[in-house]
Every structure is written in structure tokens, then in C-alpha cells.
């Protein structure tokens with residue numbers, strides 16, 4: 094059996110979890126089933142999540158509803174996953190912060206190794222050989238996990254989520270496991286909804302307009318803001334921009350920022366350092382605007398305009414206004 | 417006053433194509449140079465703020481040259497260093513956690529107990545995402561990952577970070593282990609005074625406590641860059657109409 098931690102986002106199975114379920118189906122051998130483990134605050138409506146799991150070929154969904162799970166505590170979540178996963182041969186989660194954190198707890202509790210950010214894996218008895226992203230995805234490591242179960246997280250957007258060909262119904266098993274006091278020492282005591290924009294809206298955006306050092310200063314974002322608004326998109330920036338204090342960090346794209354996954358990314362005045370590329374390489378189409386035709390962002394893009402963003406963007410806005 | 421330990425890692429600073437060592441098992445930073453991850457620079461800044469007159473120790477497990485990264489942290493206000501001299505490539509995340517725990521226990525035996533231990537959320541090179549968690553379990557302490565802000569009062573750390581539904585707050589009794597993500601604080605620049613102090617600050621050099629089990633790494637490969645297939649839509653403002661018609665072709669606008 095392959096156990097997958099499924100995270101809940103807006104009442105559905107999170108995108109990273111859909112990716113993990115797709116990956117798990119690929120790993121499952123003949124007669125192997127995929128089971129999902131869902132931990133959520135008691136009373137959460139999980140019917141759509143169970144439906145998503147079934148659509149992705151999950152045979153059984155384990156749901157824990159202990160009162161102590163009303164607010165997030167990684168150790169408690171890991172304890173629930175530990176019990177539900179039982180003697181699974183692979184325990185998998187999407188490579189979100191939360192998925193990685195919970196699996197790190199689980200691996201430590203079972204005294205087993207764990208691999209983060211896998212992109213492919215081959216399980217052979219008690220040895221798993223896998224490829225995973227290191228250096229933000231600029232380098233691929235081949236490694237062996239000489240232990241069973243194989244505990245791994247899947248790199249974000251490494252796999253296209255695809256529902257199962259012939260899904261069946263998923264059996265739901267609800268349990269109320271006892272939660273150890275020690276596992277509640279670190280738990281969320283409050284959540285403040287973000288007032289302005291946030292990283293989450295960037296990671297979900299279908300269109301992102303990017304700006305880097307080429308913006309020139311804190312006042313250099315009028316064009317990208319207007320273009321993003323006009324296209325119904327969101328602004329993302331490079332680390333140079335956030336570390337100079339021109340824009341807030343939650344707008345940063347890259348290894349230490351957000352990993353975006355849009356249909357269209359329009360990076361303006363961004364060179365395309367590997368750490369920035371780490372956050373935008375899953376964009377379906379990139380149209381770069383840069384003064385340097387040799388900048389990595391330009392040579393890796395599908396389309397480019399070579400020119401000064403402060404001249405090009407106003408011309409684009411005017412052109413869009415004509416329509 | 418809080419005694420704080422921060423754990424940092426020396427990593428290659430390549431921003432362009434990454435070079436591998438001759439045996440294909442490591443990253444060669446001789447040309448790119450080395451740095452500390454932005455996450456860990458923020459951890460150092462938070463440690464300096466949280467220490468508030470207490471001991472602020474910076475620790476690394478790494479080769480002899482990793483003294484540079486320790487000195488950079490000492491230059492911005494850390495008070496002393498611990499250098500576990502070892503080839504970090506030979507150490508898996510479990511090994512690193514065990515070595516840090518051993519150093520923490522040795523300090524404890526010597527009379528210094530750390531109230532708060534900070535690490536980067538995930539190393540910029542190996543991205544293992546687990547050293548902090550393993551360390552916390554080894555020490556029997558609670559752990560929170562992905563934190564951007566830390567404040568300490570009355571033996572309790574208030575921690576905030578970004579969760580799926582908004583900004584999450586934790587209140588954790590000390591001692592505790594916390595891993596840091598960039599974005600909550602701006603790391604300070606070293607002053608001339610700071611650099612002078614860093615040269616003289618005490619750095620305890622330790623040998624690893626046990627042989628490493630290793631990380632399971634077989635080899636590294638650098639995927640070839642995608643072939644340059646860029647279609648240049650034009651130069652300067654004159655390219656605006658081509659940009660708009662490309663958006664139409666892509667179905668972004670009608």
C-alpha cells in the first residue's frame with residue numbers, strides 16, 4: 094500500500110496533493126493500492142476532498158477527527174499519519190512546507206531516512222532509488238533510500254496532476270486517535286487572514302507579471318502593476334527587489350520565495366538567476382522583457398522583447414487600450 | 417536575556433550554471449564562491465535580536481573554510497562560534513542533526529544551556545527539510561518550521577509564519593527549535609567595528625562525535641539548459657503590437 098498525505102485547500106484536495114496522488118499511482122505495482130490520509134479540524138466538510146481522492150484512484154481515505162486536531166500541530170498530524178500509514182511501502186506527501194514538515198516528523202519518529210523534492214522514484218523491495226531536485230532544481234541528485242517504507246515528498250509541479258482512468262469509490266475510515274500531549278507543544282494558536290496580497294495568490298495565479306532590478310527603484314513598478322491589473326494577473330518580483338525593500342517579500346518568486354505555476358509569466362528586468370528560475374520554471378509560457386538579449390531569462394523564454402521595460406510596458410498598455 | 421544557538425551552512429553561490437566536482441558527487445564552488453542562504457541570514461538576524469544580551473552562538477558543520485561564514489555571522493552580532501570541522505557532503509541530514517545535538521549537550525555539560533535553537537528551513541544546496549526536526553527530537557524539544565518572526569518573553573517564544581490560510585502564530589515554551597524562512601526581517605550589514613570583533617570572537621573547533629551514515633547520494637547531474645528557442649518579438653516599444661497579438665494567440669486575451 095502507498096500512503097499519501099492529502100492536504101486540504103479551499104475544501105478540496107490541494108494541488109500539491111493531487112500531484113502526489115498522481116505520482117503514487119505511478120509507483121503502485123500490481124495489486125498495490127493508494128490510500129489517502131486527511132487530517133483536518135473536526136467538523137470540516139471533507140466530502141469534496143474524498144471525491145477528489147476517489148477521482149485520483151484512491152481506494153481508502155483515512156480521516157482523523159480528534160478534538161485536539163482543531164488547530165495545526167505538525168507532530169500531531171505526523172502521529173495520525175504514522176498510525177494510518179501502518180505498513181505502507183511508501184509514504185508520500187506533496188512538497189509544500191506543511192507536507193515536508195509532517196514527513197520530517199514522521200521519518201524522525203520512525204527513525205528512517207527521508208528524501209525531499211523527489212521527481213521520480215523506483216521502489217525495489219526495501220531499497221528505493223530516486224531522483225530529486227537539489228539547489229532549487231538546478232541540479233538533480235540520484236540517491237538511494239536503503240529503508241522501507243520509503244518516505245518522500247514530491248517536488249512541487251514536477252508532475253502534472255492527472256485523475257485516474259477508471260476511478261472507483263473510495264472507502265472512508267474515520268478514526269479519533271489519542272493525541273499525545275508532547276505532540277501539541279507546538280501548535281498554531283491563531284491565524285490572521287492576510288489583509289493585502291499574499292504568496293498564496295501568487296502561487297495560484299494564472300498570469301504573473303514579474304519585475305527585477307530593472308525596475309530601477311521603488312517607484313519603478315507602475316508599469317508592471319498596471320499590466321498585471323489589465324491582464325487579470327499578479328505581480329511577482331526577484332530577490333533583489335525584496336532585499337532592497339522595493340516590494341514586500343511575499344511577492345518574491347524563487348528558491349526562497351514562491352514557486353509559481355502560471356499559464357503566462359512576463360518577467361521584466363529579471364536576469365533569470367538559477368534561484369529565481371527555481372520559482373518560475375513551471376510557467377507554461379514565458380515572455381521576457383529585458384535590455385540584454387543574452388540574459389538567461391531571455392534565452393530560456395519562449396518569447397522576448399529586447400528593450401527597456403520603462404519604454405516597452407507603456408507601449409504595451411497603450412496597445413491594449415486600443416482594443 | 418536568552419541564550420540562542422543558530423546553525424548555518426556554507427553553500428556554493430552559483431547564480432548561473434552550476435559546476436560539479438570532478439567525481440560528479442559534489443558542487444564545485446571554486447569559481448562562484450560561497451555564501452550562507454538568505455534563510456539562515458535571517459535566522460542570524462533573529463538570533464541577535466532575541467539574545468538581547470544573552471549568549472548568541474553560531475554553529476556550522478563544514479570544512480575549514482566555513483570559518484568565513486561563521487565570521488560573517490560573528491560580524492553582525494553573534495558572540496561566539498562552534499565549528500564542527502567535517503566534509504559536509506559526507507553527512508546526511510540525520511548525521512548533521514546528531515552532531516549538532518552532541519555539541520548542544522557538550523555546551524550544556526559546560527554550563528551553557530540554549531533556550532532557543534534556530535536553523536534555516538532547508539539548506540540552499542541539499543534542501544533536505546529535516547535537520548531542525550531531527551535535532552528537536554534528539555533533544556526532546558518542540559519544533560516549528562517555516563517561521564519568519566520570533567520574539568521571546570517570559571520563557572515563551574511567539575513565532576509567526578505564513579500558513580495556507582493566513583499568518584499563523586505559535587506560542588512555544590522554551591527550550592525549542594525553530595527553522596527560519598526569509599521574509600520577516602532584514603539582515604543587518606556588518607559594521608567596521610563588527611568585523612573587528614568577529615576576528616577576535618572565540619570559535620570552538622570540534623571533531624565530529626561519530627562516523628557519518630551519509631545521505632544516500634549516488635551522483636549529481638546538471639540538466640542541460642533548454643535549447644535557446646526564444647522568438648524575439650521585437651526591440652523596444654515597437655514590439656508592443658507583437659506582444660499583444662502573441663497574447664491573443666496564447667488565448668490570454670481575446
Ligand SMILES: Cc1cc2nc3c(=O)[nH]c(=O)nc-3n(C[C@H](O)[C@H](O)[C@H](O)COP(=O)(O)OP(=O)(O)OC[C@H]3O[C@@H](n4cnc5c(N)ncnc54)[C@H](O)[C@@H]3O)c2cc1C
Pocket residue numbers: 304305306307308330331332333334345346347348349350351361362363364365366367368369372382383384385388400401402403429431451452453454540
Ligand atoms: C541561496 C540563494 C537563494 C536565493 N533565492 C532567490 C529567490 O528566491 N528569488 C530570486 O529572485 N533570487 C534569489 N536569489 C538571488 C539570485 O541569485 C539573484 O541575485 C537575483 O534573482 C537577481 O535578481 P534580478 O534578476 O532582479 O537582478 P539582476 O541579476 O541584477 O538582473 C537585472 C536584469 O534586468 C535587466 N535590466 C536592467 N535594466 C533594465 C531595464 N530598464 N529594462 C529591462 N531590463 C533591464 C538586466 O539586463 C538584467 O538581466 C537567491 C540567491 C541565493 C544565493
